[in-house]
Amino acid sequence: MIGKLRGIVDSQGEDHVILDVHGVGYMVHCSARTLQALPQAGETATLAIETVVREDMIRLYGFRSEAEREYFRLLQTVQGVGAKVALGILTALDPAALTAAIARADKTALARAPGVGPRLAVRIATELKDKAPVFVPMPGGPAAPLSPAVADDAPQPLADAVSALVNLGYGEPQAARAVSAAVEQAGEGADVARLIRLALRELAS
The missing domain is CATH 2.40.50.140 (Nucleic acid-binding proteins)
Incomplete structure (x- = not known):
């Protein structure tokens, strides 16, 4: 292979x-x-x-990346998405944008891909909501996946914030999405305490 x-x-x-x-x-x-x-x-x-x-x-x-390949595989677990449609989605949205669209259930963004209508867009967002990785900006480089499973690849404050939320009882994908939203608000240089506070607000909203 x-x-x-x-x-x-x-x-x-x-x-x-x-x-x-x-x-x-x-x-x-x-x-x-x-x-x-x-x-x-x-x-x-x-x-x-x-x-x-x-x-x-x-x-x-x-x-171009392992993230794209993983999404190619993941997308095809959704009924109605074959290889051609999966490639179309990856043409319309890069992995970070695709993750954001799934997390926000943004069917408009997903439906920009050829072969994806409103119903299929909803199905993709619904079925992959808890499976998609979360991407955050990495200092000096492209967006990278942020989840406890790949915490070693993320800046330490981000990994620590995710871990803290998981210890509070939140699910891993949910915690990672909240920390990603916190990073967007606070910037990459925010400390763990600020990221946790902002992430908790996100989870409570």
């Missing part, structure tokens, strides 16, 4: 890239967002890969 490919960008199609890995050209299907982020032909690219094996085909799907 292929989990990652690093090679030379050979060419791009409407929904795929040909990645030359030591002389073998792999056709990797990607979201438009991922295709736009790839370097020009002749340059090196690395993609996280989801390999789908069926009786009549083997297809590779490529992603």
Whole structure:
């Protein structure tokens, strides 16, 4: 099973890239967002890969990050979302924006993706509400997932705030979402006590 490919960008199609890995050209299907982020032909690219094996085909799907790949898998647990629709959603929304849309049950944002109507948007938000990771700004880098399961990847005050809320009896996804909202209000430099206070207000609202 292929989990990652690093090679030379050979060419791009409407929904795929040909990645030359030591002389073998792999056709990797990607979201438009991922295709736009790839370097020009002749340059090196690395993609996280989801390999789908069926009786009549083997297809590779490529992603810029593990977060995108995990969302590709997670989205397809929702009835009515197949690989094509999942890629469409990841074209319309990056992982951080997708998490925010799910947390807020923002069916308008979700319905921007091709193939997602209002009913499917509601189903996605409802079924994934307690499964989606929460993303927060990371100092000097892109948004990163914040949850107790990946607390080592988050700044210590954020991880400590989530842990404190969990100790108070809140569920992990609920606590992580509240701390994420607190970070938006207070900024990345806020201390644990302030994050907890703001998160508790969020939970009480």
